[in-house]
Structures are given as structure tokens and as C-alpha cells.
Amino acid sequence: MVENALEQARGQLNSLNENDKKLVELAELYLQDSKYYLEKKDYATALATVSYAEGLLDSLNLTGKIKIEWKREKPRKVLVAGTFDLLHPGHIRFFEEASKLGDLYVIVARDVNSEKTKKRPVVVPEVSRVYMVGSVRFVKKAVLGDEQDILKRVLEIKPDIIILGPDQGVDEAWLKKELAERGLPGVEVLRLSKRFNDLRPSSSKEIIETVKKLFCGD
Numbered sequence: 001m002v003e004n005a006l007e008q009a010r011g012q013l014n015s016l017n018e019n020d021k022k023l024v025e026l027a028e029l030y031l032q033d034s035k036y037y038l039e040k041k042d043y044a045t046a047l048a049t050v051s052y053a054e055g056l057l058d059s060l061n062l063t064g065k066i067k068i069e070w071k072r073e074k075p076r077k078v079l080v081a082g083t084f085d086l087l088h089p090g091h092i093r094f095f096e097e098a099s100k101l102g103d104l105y106v107i108v109a110r111d112v113n114s115e116k117t118k119k120r121p122v123v124v125p126e127v128s129r130v131y132m133v134g135s136v137r138f139v140k141k142a143v144l145g146d147e148q149d150i151l152k153r154v155l156e157i158k159p160d161i162i163i164l165g166p167d168q169g170v171d172e173a174w175l176k177k178e179l180a181e182r183g184l185p186g187v188e189v190l191r192l193s194k195r196f197n198d199l200r201p202s203s204s205k206e207i208i209e210t211v212k213k214l215f216c217g218d
Helices: 001-008 017-040 043-062 089-101 111-118 126-135 152-158 172-181 204-215
Strands: 077-082 103-108 143-144 161-164 188-191
Touching: 001 043, 001 126, 043 089, 043 152, 077 089, 077 152, 089 103, 089 143, 089 161, 089 188, 103 126, 126 143, 172 188
Parallel strands: 077 103, 077 161, 103 143, 161 188
Antiparallel strands: none
């Protein structure tokens, strides 16, 4: 979509002043950066840079300096899953960037499954966690996972893209194979190379440690 818009902008360079031409050049550089980071599997940076390119072109379009017909296809379904206990700014940034790829669906882990994985009781019950996640404006829909079959909700949602966190304990090859064998081939599985740490606290552990330090210390 952005590449097509950039091609339209290139065809109208003669009508732009030098400053506006530089914006088109900058958009092209951001798009090139996005492709570079995508090859490096740094999906967070790739999403950010392509968004900058889109924003620059859209600003020229909205101010009437160029005319761009955005060829918007049907939104893809993007899926992420996790416990989200405790919900923090790092999660919200994850949702924000993932939603740029399409309509974002979130599977929230059940209490019993979370306790097995985290080796501790949940702080926020599953009903409250799915309510909070579903209330985030970047999320189209949040659902509770299945206690027995971790792929059941995935098969119901039928995503085009699944995004895994950097430390999420799911093997990409296994996930693709299992989905294909159960009638859902061709799903693109991406893994973030790093957490979103630009807003703090960026982890549940950090929240817990801060609370302990502030309220449970000597």
C-alpha cells in the first residue's frame, strides 16, 4: 500500500517545491529502512519506519499538494496471545504496533494455564484481564483461550498473521505445521526481536518489584 502511494507521489514531483520533494525522498528512505528491518526480523522497527513513510505521504495528500488514492485492501487479521497479568505500557505498545498490520485479535490466557506457565497465582483474574485488553483501542476483539487446546481459538479466529513475543515459548515452525495440519495453512508467523521498552514499566516483573520496593521494604 505504501509502496503504491510512493509511486504515485514520484509521478507528481514536478508540482512540488523543494521542501515537499524532500518529504517524498524521506518517505522513500523510511520505506527502504522498513524493508531492511523486515529482512532482519526486527518487526517492531519495520512497523515504525513504514508508518513514518505513510504519515509523510498522507500529510502531502491531506494538504492538497499531491493526490494519492490509497488502495486499501480488506484488513488482515492479526493475532497475538499472552497472559497480560499485569497489563502494562509494554503490552499497549505491542498492541499499537501489531494493529498497524491489520485488525488485532488478542487471546488472553486462562487462569489455570497462566499459573502452570508462570509458576505463580494470577494477580488479575481472567475475566478482568480479557475485559481490560478488550478495552484497549488498538484491539478489535479479545477472547479467553481454551484451557485444554491452545490452538482452538486460533482456528476459530483464522488469522492471517500471528505475532509472537521475543520470549514467548512457542516454536514458529511447530506452530505453522500444527495449523496447516488442522486446516489453517499459510498463516504468517512473526516473532519480535525485542520488547517495547520506550515506556515504563515495560514488564509485569518490573511492576511487582517496584510495588515491593515502595510498599514492602523496611
